[in-house]
Amino acid sequence: MNDEAPMTTAGDAIDEPLERIYADYYQRAAPFLAGAVCRPGCARCCIEVGDVDATTLEGLRIRNFLQSLPRPQRLEIAKALARNRRFKQQPGHVRCPFLQKNDTCRIYPVRPFSCRQVYSLTACAEGGPTVHRQAAALAREAVAALQRLDANGYSGHLSYILELLDDDALRAFYRAGGFDPGRIMRFARPRRLSINRLAVSMD
Numbered sequence: 357m358n359d360e361a362p363m364t365t366a367g368d369a370i371d372e373p374l375e376r377i378y379a380d381y382y383q384r385a386a387p388f389l390a391g392a393v394c395r396p397g398c399a400r401c402c403i404e405v406g407d408v409d410a411t412t413l414e415g416l417r418i419r420n421f422l423q424s425l426p427r428p429q430r431l432e433i434a435k436a437l438a439r440n441r442r443f444k445q446q447p448g449h450v451r452c453p454f455l456q457k458n459d460t461c462r463i464y465p466v467r468p469f470s471c472r473q474v475y476s477l478t479a480c481a482e483g484g485p486t487v488h489r490q491a492a493a494l495a496r497e498a499v500a501a502l503q504r505l506d507a508n509g510y511s512g513h514l515s516y517i518l519e520l521l522d523d524d525a526l527r528a529f530y531r532a533g534g535f536d537p538g539r540i541m542r543f544a545r546p547r548r549l550s551i552n553r554l555a556v557s558m559d
């Protein structure tokens with residue numbers, strides 16, 4: 357893979373603790389998800405969305421995945437991300453930079469939880485997905501667990517989180533367990549990034 361071994365819990369790999377939270381959500385939400393009409397290639401939710409949110413830890417995992425791709429693909433994705441960041445500064449919907457021409461997700465194995473929790477009981481139309489209130493509550497619990505897992509990190513729109521992680525010095529500081537929100541305030545405020553340990557109870 358690459359050299360971006362994460363630091364979260366005593367040097368554990370990133371994948372395992374994230375997958376544990378995702379799996380717990382899937383298990384608890386299974387009775388609700390059973391009625392979903394979602395299928396590959398159905399992608400309205402990847403186009404008509406305000407934000408595709410991720411924590412920094414999820415962003416680091418996605419970054420690692422992107423770095424394993426061939427250079428031409430990496431360059432193409434970098435352009436799509438830059439375009440997405442430009443469009444995000446204007447009102448309206450923005451197509452996800454990871455949505456491919458055939459309406460499948462380029463980062464599907466490592467997509468963030470905000471994408472994993474999306475489902476609908478009816479084909480999505482103007483009003484967006486139809487979901488159970490209980491599943492939405494379970495999703496909020498999973499987001500809180502992800503933020504607790506990433507207590508030194510941040511949350512927000514994925515293309516901004518990836519931009520943050522592109523800063524070599526900041527990434528090294530974060531990976532070493534450093535926490536100093538003042539360092540990113542100027543970047544984070546206009547992009548509405550949250551500080552995980554302030555967004556959720558750490559108990």
Ligand code: SF4
Nearest residue numbers: 394398400401475480
């Ligand atoms: S949430 Fe809606 S648009 Fe997205 S896959 Fe499911 S039915 Fe399709």
Ligand code: SF4
Nearest residue numbers: 402452454455461471
């Ligand atoms: S990351 Fe993948 S699943 Fe999530 S919005 Fe983008 S294309 Fe859709």
